[in-house]
Amino acid sequence: MIMAQQHEPMYIQYFNDECRPLSFYLEKMNGYAASKKAFGMSQDDIINEVKKSNLRGRGGAGFPTGMKWGFIPKQSAKPKYLVCNADESEPGTFKDRDLMRYTPHLLIEGMLIAAFAVGAHHGYIYIRGEYTREAKLLQIAIDEAYAKGYLGKNVQGSGFDFDLTVHRGAGAYICGEETGLLNSLEGKRGEPRVKPPFPAQAGAFGGPTVVNNVETLTAVPYIINKGGEWFSALGKVEKSGGTRIICVSGHVNKPGLYEINAGSMTVRQIIDLAGGVLGGKKLKAVIPGGSSAPVLTADEIDVIYDIEPLMKVGTMMGSAAMMVVSEDYCMVKLIQRITKFYAHESCGQCTPCREGCKWMEDVLERILHGKGREQDLNLLLDITDNIAGKTLCALGDAAAGPVASFVKKFKPEFEAYIRGEKHG
Amino acid sequence: MAKILSQKFYDEMNKLVPRYPTRVALLLPALHQAQEEAGWLPSEVMEEIGEYIGIHPAQVREVASFYTMYNLNPVGKYHIKVCTNVACCLRGADEIVEHIEKKFGIACGGTTPDKKFTLMEEECLGACGTAPAMMLNDDYYENLDIKTIDQLLDGLK
Ligand SMILES: Cc1cc2nc3c(=O)[nH]c(=O)nc-3n(C[C@H](O)[C@H](O)[C@H](O)COP(=O)(O)O)c2cc1C
Numbered sequence: 001m002i003m004a005q006q007h008e009p010m011y012i013q014y015f016n017d018e019c020r021p022l023s024f025y026l027e028k029m030n031g032y033a034a035s036k037k038a039f040g041m042s043q044d045d046i047i048n049e050v051k052k053s054n055l056r057g058r059g060g061a062g063f064p065t066g067m068k069w070g071f072i073p074k075q076s077a078k079p080k081y082l083v084c085n086a087d088e089s090e091p092g093t094f095k096d097r098d099l100m101r102y103t104p105h106l107l108i109e110g111m112l113i114a115a116f117a118v119g120a121h122h123g124y125i126y127i128r129g130e131y132t133r134e135a136k137l138l139q140i141a142i143d144e145a146y147a148k149g150y151l152g153k154n155v156q157g158s159g160f161d162f163d164l165t166v167h168r169g170a171g172a173y174i175c176g177e178e179t180g181l182l183n184s185l186e187g188k189r190g191e192p193r194v195k196p197p198f199p200a201q202a203g204a205f206g207g208p209t210v211v212n213n214v215e216t217l218t219a220v221p222y223i224i225n226k227g228g229e230w231f232s233a234l235g236k237v238e239k240s241g242g243t244r245i246i247c248v249s250g251h252v253n254k255p256g257l258y259e260i261n262a263g264s265m266t267v268r269q270i271i272d273l274a275g276g277v278l279g280g281k282k283l284k285a286v287i288p289g290g291s292s293a294p295v296l297t298a299d300e301i302d303v304i305y306d307i308e309p310l311m312k313v314g315t316m317m318g319s320a321a322m323m324v325v326s327e328d329y330c331m332v333k334l335i336q337r338i339t340k341f342y343a344h345e346s347c348g349q350c351t352p353c354r355e356g357c358k359w360m361e362d363v364l365e366r367i368l369h370g371k372g373r374e375q376d377l378n379l380l381l382d383i384t385d386n387i388a389g390k391t392l393c394a395l396g397d398a399a400a401g402p403v404a405s406f407v408k409k410f411k412p413e414f415e416a417y418i419r420g421e422k423h424g
Numbered sequence: 425m426a427k428i429l430s431q432k433f434y435d436e437m438n439k440l441v442p443r444y445p446t447r448v449a450l451l452l453p454a455l456h457q458a459q460e461e462a463g464w465l466p467s468e469v470m471e472e473i474g475e476y477i478g479i480h481p482a483q484v485r486e487v488a489s490f491y492t493m494y495n496l497n498p499v500g501k502y503h504i505k506v507c508t509n510v511a512c513c514l515r516g517a518d519e520i521v522e523h524i525e526k527k528f529g530i531a532c533g534g535t536t537p538d539k540k541f542t543l544m545e546e547e548c549l550g551a552c553g554t555a556p557a558m559m560l561n562d563d564y565y566e567n568l569d570i571k572t573i574d575q576l577l578d579g580l581k
Contacts, residue, residue, distance in 0.1 A: 092548070187452060190449070250511055291548075329514060
């Protein structure tokens with residue numbers, strides 16, 4: 001058995017119903033002490049502490065959080081906003097759901113501190129529409145916080161006002177993309193915006209806006225309580241602080257959430273942590289960071305599971321959603337399903353993504369049904385070239401990368417279909 | 425025009441007004457609330473929402489049609505949405521869909537003639553660690569197998 005972490009984890013020991021109420025948070029988790037401390041600090045000091053912590057965005061892109069907060073102008077004619085991205089729409093990801101249903105006050109306090117640091121007086125939690133129950137639980141926690149003076153006017157006697165609103169999405173992957181999310185928050189179709197302007201300049205309702213993932217924000221109270229250096233030291237690779245909640249799913253014996261020190265384990269070790277490959281079978285492939293991440297073969301899993309090491313081997317950590325595939329699952333079928341998702345979720349604004357995803361889906365479908373042609377694999381790679389980097393948002397890249405990686409790394413499986421030796 | 429939406433709808437919406445700097449931002453919450461009452465979003469309901477918010481009904485429809493959770497057509501009393509995305513697929517979601525299709529004699533997207541069940545295939549529900557998963561109306565059901573599904577569905581009135 002491999003030790004999950006050298007330190008006490010930050011989150012998963014609280015993932016049960018007893019930990020949800022405000023009373024638990026106050027008594028057992030040092031609740032709302034960090035915000036009290038933050039109110040005694042300057043905005044710059046808070047941002048510097050977060051910079052020191054090497055906290056990087058947990059939503060997918062891994063952007064340094066302190067730097068993001070630093071982009072928000074001090075003075076602004078328009079109100080500033082803080083938006084929590086709780087869309088959790090990247091396939092394979094299920095960590096934010098537990099953070100919200102079990103430790104809602106950690107999120108509320110993290111938002112309170114973030115809002116104070118950037119001078120925002122209203123925050124929104126944009127939660128995916130399907131999480132009806134989690135939205136209700138969040139609302140209950142928010143009501144508790146208002147009742148006890150942790151939200152609203154003059155929070156904890158600090159003179160700082162902060163309102164927090166839960167806003168439900170309605171079923172659209174693209175609303176996880178931060179500017180699609182902002183449009184959706186404003187009551188529009190969730191189509192991503194042209195950047196610049198970036199949200200830090202003109203985000204929600206035209207005001208300077210910070211968008212952060214749930215897990216990013218829940219790290220903030222720890223950073224303020226225990227210090228940026230403490231948080232940074234939890235990470236075992238450079239420029240990556242804290243712990244990471246990894247969502248392990250697919251063909252493992254014990255799917256679920258695992259929290260490890262950032263960069264402390266390889267992909268192989270994490271699969272072992274999750275009980276090994278289901279039924280003792282052989283491993284075929286790992287999708288390491290949500291369905292948008294290029295696939296790794298069984299020979300490529302001795303890489304450290306963190307942002308930079310995975311980038312170096314041509315894939316990404318994304319939202320830390322690791323999906324494990326065992327020897328007898330068909331890779332052609334799998335990539336066809338993944339591509340169908342992107343074709344369905346493409347918002348249709350950019351031609352390369354709208355047309356390209358549909359084309360890839362159709363070509364994969366015909367390969368799967370025994371109608372593939374010899375030139376189809378090159379055609380697929382050609383289409384991925386015509387999508388990647390040519391769209392307003394990263395959905396196009398997210399669709400193209402996996403297809404290219406599957407075709408290149410599992411070519412014989414595709415060829416068997418094309419030669420008519422296999423059927424879907 | 426006679427109002428279809430209840431006083432509760434208007435009360436809930438009026439409570440939300442101070443939460444947003446614009447009125448249009450009420451649109452998603454309004455569509456959710458209306459669908460909760462009416463089960464789906466007929467044209468008259470969208471017109472009434474548009475009137476309340478102060479936007480053209482076409483704008484309401486333009487937005488509503490972007491999001492899969494808004495039902496632009498009537499659905500059954502029990503709306504089954506089975507996730508068939510990667511993690512669920514790896515854990516046998518296809519067999520579950522097939523089983524329910526056979527059980528009710530409908531294809532994905534269809535509704536039983538008695539309007540009791542609508543079956544849909546869903547994209548990732550964010551329950552991958554407890555796959556396969558599905559939603560029945562607003563509730564999640566996880567770690568599914570054929571037996572638990574039969575027990576659940578057979579018990580519905
Ligand atoms: C297609 C697409 C979907 C995304 N989905 C999510 C999501 O569900 N949740 C999330 O936090 N970030 C998602 N992101 C990333 C966000 O755009 C953004 O980078 C993130 O919310 C920033 O917060 P962070 O810096 O705290 O990670 C998505 C990005 C893209 C391109």
